[in-house]
Each structure stands twice: as C-alpha cells, then as structure tokens.
Amino acid sequence: MYETTTFFSMNKQSDWQQGTSYNLRVTEEGVRLERTVRYGWQRDIPLQRVAGTSRIVNAALGPGGTLFLLDHAANVWMYDYINAIHESLFPKRHGLFTRYALFAATEDQLIVAERVKNPRITAYSLSNIQSVWELSEWRGEPLCPLALATDGDEDVFVLLPEQTVQEGRHRVLPAGTALVLLEIGPGGRIRHEYRDEALRVEEKSTLPQLCKRFFLHVQREGDLTLLDGDSRRLFAFHRRGGLSRRVDLPFPGLPSGLGVDKRGTLYVSDGRKQATGGTGPDDRQVRVYRSDGTPLDPVSGIQGRVDAMLCGHRQLLYLWNAAEQRLTVLEPTSRIQGSGAGGSPEGVYFTRAFDAVTTETDWHKIQLDADLPDETQLRVYYYASDHREVWLDQGTVLLDTFLHDDTVSLEEKQRRTRTLWHGPIVNPRDALLRARGRYLWLRIEWSGSDRKTPLLKKVRAYYPRTSYLQYLPAVYQQDPQSRDFLERFLSLFGTFFSEMEEAIDHIARCFDTDAATGDLLKWLSTWLGIAVDDRWTEEQTRALLKRAPDLYRKRGTREGLQELVEVFTGEKPILVEFFQYKYLMEKADIRRSMERLYGLDPHRFTVMVKPEAVPDDRSRSLLEKLLAEERPAFTDVQLVVLEPQIHMGSHTYLGINTFLLEPTLLVLDDRSALPYNTVLVDVDHNSRIGLHTRLGMDSKLE
Incomplete structure (x- = not known):
C-alpha cells in the first residue's frame, strides 16, 4: 500500500542536532529531558x-x-x-x-x-x-x-x-x-x-x-x-x-x-x-x-x-x-532538570523544515517511537506552508531562521508563533496530520517528573497522503463528512499492514545478536542449544551467543570454563586444580592449609573471582549454578569470592586482592611516635631509637 509513500526520519544524533532544543539532552539513544x-x-x-x-x-x-x-x-x-x-x-x-x-x-x-x-x-x-x-x-x-x-x-x-x-x-x-x-x-x-x-x-x-x-x-x-x-x-x-x-x-x-x-x-x-x-x-x-x-x-x-x-x-x-x-x-x-529557576521538568524541540519539494502536498501522518514512563508526556504541534516565510506580529520572517536563532528566547518564540501551530497531539504513536503545504515544521514538547523523562527515539513524517479509501467505490467518497471519517478509520488498518510489511522487510534483524533484544534474544539462544537463565542480562546473553561456537569446542576444558565465567563476570577467573598444589602436601603444616583452602580431593578444583565480579547474592547464585552445570563430568567445583583484605591463613594473594603500601608513621599517642624505619631487635645498642629498643625493659616513653 505504501510503495508510493515517502517519509522524513529523525533517528540519529546527527539528525536531532540539526534542530534547536531547550532543556533536552540529545544522544545516540534518543532525546530526553536534561538531567542535573x-x-x-x-x-x-x-x-x-x-x-x-x-x-x-x-x-x-x-x-x-x-x-x-x-x-x-x-x-x-x-x-x-x-x-x-x-x-x-x-x-x-x-x-x-x-x-x-x-x-x-x-x-x-x-x-x-x-x-x-x-x-x-x-x-x-x-x-x-x-x-x-x-x-x-x-x-x-x-x-x-x-x-x-x-x-x-x-x-x-x-x-x-x-x-x-x-x-x-x-x-x-x-x-x-x-x-x-x-x-x-x-x-x-x-x-x-x-x-x-x-x-x-x-x-x-x-x-x-x-x-x-x-x-x-x-x-x-x-x-x-x-x-x-x-x-x-x-x-x-x-x-x-x-x-x-x-x-x-x-x-x-x-x-x-x-x-x-x-x-x-x-x-x-x-x-x-x-x-x-x-x-x-x-x-x-x-x-x-x-x-x-x-x-x-x-x-x-x-x-x-x-x-x-x-x-x-x-x-x-x-x-x-x-x-x-x-x-x-x-x-x-x-x-x-527544570526549565529554569523553580521551573517544571519540561523541554521543547523545534525541527527544521521538512521539504516535500511539491507545493500543496498533503502530509499523511507522523510516527513516534518513544518510551513514556508514568507521569510523563510528549506533545506534538505541527505547521505546514508552501512558503518558508511567515508573518509574525508586524513583519515577515524566515521561520527556520527565527526558530533556530540562539539570540531569541524560547518564551519569545512560543509567544510569536502561538497562532501558527496545530495540535497538540498527546503521546502519539501513529497520528494523522491535517496539514497541506510544501514545508512541514514540528514543535515537540517533553513533560516529566523529577525522576522520570520521556525518551523519544525516532520521528517519521509521511507524505503524500494515501489511504485504502482509493480502492473503494466512488460512492464512499462523495460525502465529505463520511469520507473524512472513513479515511481516518481505514488508516488504522493501513498502519497495521505497514508495520507488518516493515517487519518482513527487516526480518534479517531478528537473526542479528547485536540488534535482537528481549525474548527474541533468548529465542536465538535456543538455536544453539543454550539454556539462558531468565536472570541473565541482555549484555551477558548477547556475549554468550557470539562466543558460543568457540566455547563448544572448548567445553569441559580449563580454558573453556574460564572463558565462560569471563562472559558472565567480564573478567577471567583464577582456576586452581589439585595438581598445582599436590607437591606441597609433603609438609604437614602446609598440608593442613591446603586442605582448608582447596581440599584434598584430586577431582575437585577451585574457581576464584574478585568481589566486583559478583556484587550481590543474586550474581553469586547465578555463577554457582553456571559452574555446577558446566563443570566436567565426575568433578566437583568450589567458588571463592576474594575479599580485598589481608587475612593470613585465608585466600590472600599479593597483587590480586592484597596490596602493600609505603611504610607509615607508627603513632603511639598524641605526643609520641616511632618513625617507620625504627628497628626493634635484640642485639647491641640498647635504648637507642632506630637501632635497638625494648619498651618496658631498657626503654620507656615519657
């Protein structure tokens, strides 16, 4: 139906930057109210x-x-x-x-x-x-x-x-x-x-x-x-x-x-x-x-x-x-951020003129792709004309020049153009326009709360007007009032079919891990036989899908398990197996430490991760479940979350979760202190700070 319909689209940061915005932040993701x-x-x-x-x-x-x-x-x-x-x-x-x-x-x-x-x-x-x-x-x-x-x-x-x-x-x-x-x-x-x-x-x-x-x-x-x-x-x-x-x-x-x-x-x-x-x-x-x-x-x-x-x-x-x-x-x-001192969280955006080239063009509709949380609102106003110049107050001005002049305040722009705009269309997803002219301008307003803001990702303005009405007998088009109602009614079906046709045209996106989101991403994982936990984030699922072929080849190996944990945590873990500390079992005192830290089962291995890799109990539970499912057959796995502290006899590893800083002053009270290079040993030179001192025996502090 829409093979002869064209549109102007604004969906990239460079597109939005061509217009003029007030109290709005423009990013690659879209346009939202400025935060402060x-x-x-x-x-x-x-x-x-x-x-x-x-x-x-x-x-x-x-x-x-x-x-x-x-x-x-x-x-x-x-x-x-x-x-x-x-x-x-x-x-x-x-x-x-x-x-x-x-x-x-x-x-x-x-x-x-x-x-x-x-x-x-x-x-x-x-x-x-x-x-x-x-x-x-x-x-x-x-x-x-x-x-x-x-x-x-x-x-x-x-x-x-x-x-x-x-x-x-x-x-x-x-x-x-x-x-x-x-x-x-x-x-x-x-x-x-x-x-x-x-x-x-x-x-x-x-x-x-x-x-x-x-x-x-x-x-x-x-x-x-x-x-x-x-x-x-x-x-x-x-x-x-x-x-x-x-x-x-x-x-x-x-x-x-x-x-x-x-x-x-x-x-x-x-x-x-x-x-x-x-x-x-x-x-x-x-x-x-x-x-x-x-x-x-x-x-x-x-x-x-x-x-x-x-x-x-x-x-x-x-x-x-x-x-x-x-x-x-x-x-x-x-x-x-509010729009001024004491102002409410609102923002305004003016587009530059969309040029349809042909005069007396009937603009068809606008489509918005937006996230609208509760307590937020988007309002769209529009104006169409065959001329770029408009009459404002007492003279003619170029509308584009006036709307995008940084020296003119927003209040003055709104006041002087208040009679031009049609609307508002509130929170539109797909709305018909009653606009005729070669040029089309949009004024879009954001309203939010102190914590929530609408996010406008994409705007499309379609032209010229098309409708299923042209396929019906002429009798349905004779009465202007019924023609208008029937045209708007049939436009609903036109929207349904156009969305279906667009989805078919872009079916390839469904098989792209970078473009797929939500349930579609989980559905793609079933193609590779991957059972993704519902609690996995989209970024983790996407990373797993990309590396799945390589991980399958390494499944059941030390390297494969480390790379799988890296997908989940973002950092490769430390993996300790029995053969790495087996030679330390000869000494009894070390044997007890190894037993307490890693165990004596030759079929057991330990996976150690830093605390930022599993910041909460939910993440730790997910990682433990992942290790239990992916461990090699007839083996047991132990997960250790390293703590950032020195605790002798525990999992303390210099350069990994423990660091030694420069020596500092030892303060005894508010009047006495020992320099960091003072040595307390039992040799010569009694009672001499820096050489030999025994507090309470040959030395005392006054």
Whole structure:
C-alpha cells in the first residue's frame, strides 16, 4: 500500500542536532529531558565529639574524605568521621602557625598558609609531619595569601596581591592592587600564573579585611574557579591557560563558600548572621547557578547561616556552621532538570523544515517511537506552508531562521508563533496530520517528573497522503463528512499492514545478536542449544551467543570454563586444580592449609573471582549454578569470592586482592611516635631509637 509513500526520519544524533532544543539532552539513544544533580542531606557531623579539641575554627578536606580540623588553639586534628577516629598532627603549642591560617590537603601533604604571624605557605608531609617546602616571598614581595586550594593531587593554588605596604600593625593593599593566582607544584616550584585585568582590589584594604572575601575551588581535571565575595564576580581560568569566562552572579546574600561539580554547576553558600529584615522567613540558602550564572533551584531543605563550604570527595558538599560546631554533609543525586529557576521538568524541540519539494502536498501522518514512563508526556504541534516565510506580529520572517536563532528566547518564540501551530497531539504513536503545504515544521514538547523523562527515539513524517479509501467505490467518497471519517478509520488498518510489511522487510534483524533484544534474544539462544537463565542480562546473553561456537569446542576444558565465567563476570577467573598444589602436601603444616583452602580431593578444583565480579547474592547464585552445570563430568567445583583484605591463613594473594603500601608513621599517642624505619631487635645498642629498643625493659616513653 505504501510503495508510493515517502517519509522524513529523525533517528540519529546527527539528525536531532540539526534542530534547536531547550532543556533536552540529545544522544545516540534518543532525546530526553536534561538531567542535573541535586543535593540532599546525608548526615550531620557534630565536632564537639572530637575529644581533646578546643573550639573548631576551620576545616579542610583530605584524601578519601578525611577531615582536617583547626581549633582555637591552632592545633590540627585529622578526623575520620566514618570510623570515628581522630588524632593530633602537631605537638601542642607548636608555634608554627596561628588559628587564622588557611589550610588544604593534597594526596600526601598538608598545606598551611599563615596570614598573621610571618605570612608564608608551608607544606607538611602527612606521614611524619615534617616540613617539605616553604615559600615566604614572591618576586621580592612578602607572600600574603588571600585564598588557598589544591586539586587533591599534588598542585597548590594560592591567591596573592602583587603589592602590599606595611602600615602600623597590618599590611595594606593600595587601591587598584592587582591580584594573581599562582599554581605551585611539588617542591614549592611555581608552575603557572593566572591573571585578569578585572581581578584587583578597587579600594585600599588591609589584609584582615580581605581574609573572607575570596573563595577558590580547583577541580582535579577542570577549570580553576575564583569568586570575589564583594563584587559577586566569578573568574574561571583554563588549567595552565588564561581566563575562560567572567560571570557576575545575582547572589542576594554574603558569600561564604564556593563549590563546583563535574558539570560546572556552581554552589554558593550564604554567611549572613541573620535573615534580611530579621523577622521574616530565613532566606539564607545554598544558591545554585549554571556555569554562565543562570540561577537554578537552591539546595532544598537547607536554610540558615553557613560559615564555610567544602567540596571534593565523591562530590559531597560539607557545610560548616561555626556557632553550632557542626558539619552538614550533602550528597548528590541525579534528577530531571527544570526549565529554569523553580521551573517544571519540561523541554521543547523545534525541527527544521521538512521539504516535500511539491507545493500543496498533503502530509499523511507522523510516527513516534518513544518510551513514556508514568507521569510523563510528549506533545506534538505541527505547521505546514508552501512558503518558508511567515508573518509574525508586524513583519515577515524566515521561520527556520527565527526558530533556530540562539539570540531569541524560547518564551519569545512560543509567544510569536502561538497562532501558527496545530495540535497538540498527546503521546502519539501513529497520528494523522491535517496539514497541506510544501514545508512541514514540528514543535515537540517533553513533560516529566523529577525522576522520570520521556525518551523519544525516532520521528517519521509521511507524505503524500494515501489511504485504502482509493480502492473503494466512488460512492464512499462523495460525502465529505463520511469520507473524512472513513479515511481516518481505514488508516488504522493501513498502519497495521505497514508495520507488518516493515517487519518482513527487516526480518534479517531478528537473526542479528547485536540488534535482537528481549525474548527474541533468548529465542536465538535456543538455536544453539543454550539454556539462558531468565536472570541473565541482555549484555551477558548477547556475549554468550557470539562466543558460543568457540566455547563448544572448548567445553569441559580449563580454558573453556574460564572463558565462560569471563562472559558472565567480564573478567577471567583464577582456576586452581589439585595438581598445582599436590607437591606441597609433603609438609604437614602446609598440608593442613591446603586442605582448608582447596581440599584434598584430586577431582575437585577451585574457581576464584574478585568481589566486583559478583556484587550481590543474586550474581553469586547465578555463577554457582553456571559452574555446577558446566563443570566436567565426575568433578566437583568450589567458588571463592576474594575479599580485598589481608587475612593470613585465608585466600590472600599479593597483587590480586592484597596490596602493600609505603611504610607509615607508627603513632603511639598524641605526643609520641616511632618513625617507620625504627628497628626493634635484640642485639647491641640498647635504648637507642632506630637501632635497638625494648619498651618496658631498657626503654620507656615519657
């Protein structure tokens, strides 16, 4: 029936990219609403519980989420809040820096920027708290840090004024003083300088006045972001390059911290002492902005003053409340992005004109291939004309040019074209069009929820109009009203037959393991005599089908079993047979270990896999069933899931599930420690640390 019908199709990423989209993500899979990251409460960390500390005045993030806390007495504590373990890093009354110091951490160093007593930057080794390098001046000027951050790896970034003068007790920055951002590598070597003409102090200021004005965030693999809290101006620099962008943020409060996630989304905390007006609702929130400064919904459920914000480990946000001595941890979750600040999850797409070449073409229908979860909706509007130009308001414009002009807002496009569109057609799968003209435009709207989004995979627009009505006697076409109804009624059967014909035309896809899905994939497995468990994923079934011929040739062999397990887990297992450890049975103590680990049955073998290969009980059960079915006749099999730990006498294998790291400091208490190279042996040189020490016998700790 449709041999004379043609269509325009959009089913590839390159097709969708020719149109214009708003709040939509275009991928090879299709088009869906843009996703974003929203933060929610995970836990509170009360720092009063850290024994031995006085009032905490500052905090920094270290490797693996470890916290470094600076208390009122200038003591630094390393705090693992997950395991409730803390230890002091410096002796009490050390005098190395004051409580006003800035500090940050790399993988193996603690970086301290002193701003009051002999301003300088010092790097301390986390293994023995020895000074690694120190900078006290830059280009002949005293080094006066204003902001400090690290990339979490090895590089340190510090904001400095280019010029300062001493006036009384404080160092002063003259009006117009330029600021520079330095990148410091290992050993205190300056790697790069970041500058911008707008990055300067406009008015004469003292260092204490600037201590809480600038906020710096550095991503391990990304831009450097600096926020000037007074002007609300944000500076982003390319790594080892120049200025990327300069953005003025519409932030209503007093900035107290800055965070940036992997998408470039900005998070700014509010450090005001009280809400505006003092009596109304608290409007102090963690504000969220796109990288261009466009406001998004603030972090929900978090209100009140935030004295500092930490961002780093696993993209968690840590909000510091000094008055309550509490850190609030926020964790990111993926959500559907709204169309604006407070907007609902909606998106809009405008196609470019489909050109049928012939004027007064009767467009037949559209077909959509889409996934529509509950609470989601697709709406299609259409417009057809013999001309590319249309009259909008007070003039004629090229419709394609207007719809795809990036300088025109979505609201203006919708307002000025509201009288053109026909529709909407809601959640269409196959819908007739009442459109005549050479050109056809579509406007498609997505509606979702905060967790669900429609996925539009393919759109087809058919032309010219064809119908089974042309095969009926003329009497059925004489009355316009009945003709219209009968044409729409017969189009249902036309759709059924066209789908049947298309399925027959593409029957070859049914025999392609890459194209087949669902029950069809399991049906293909029966052709090879493979009994696929219903709990197998499609990726596992597809991989098994592709390798089935080769696996049949190796069935019952060591190599064949390893490759079969690799199909299921993605990684080749370790297989241990009796003959491999038979020669160890001569010694009685080793024999007992071998019996416990592998058994003494010569017809038994052990298959060992890493824990990520079987992440849950369901996967383990499936693998055990697979091994039981595929093991050679008259043999027994044991499955061992290796644990990532050292446990002598168990399945611990160096380089496989156990690793030895660099030796570290042995801390005895908050005042005493032994270096890693101290040797305790029973030879000469009693009472000498590093040579010979017997605690409680010839040596004691004071």
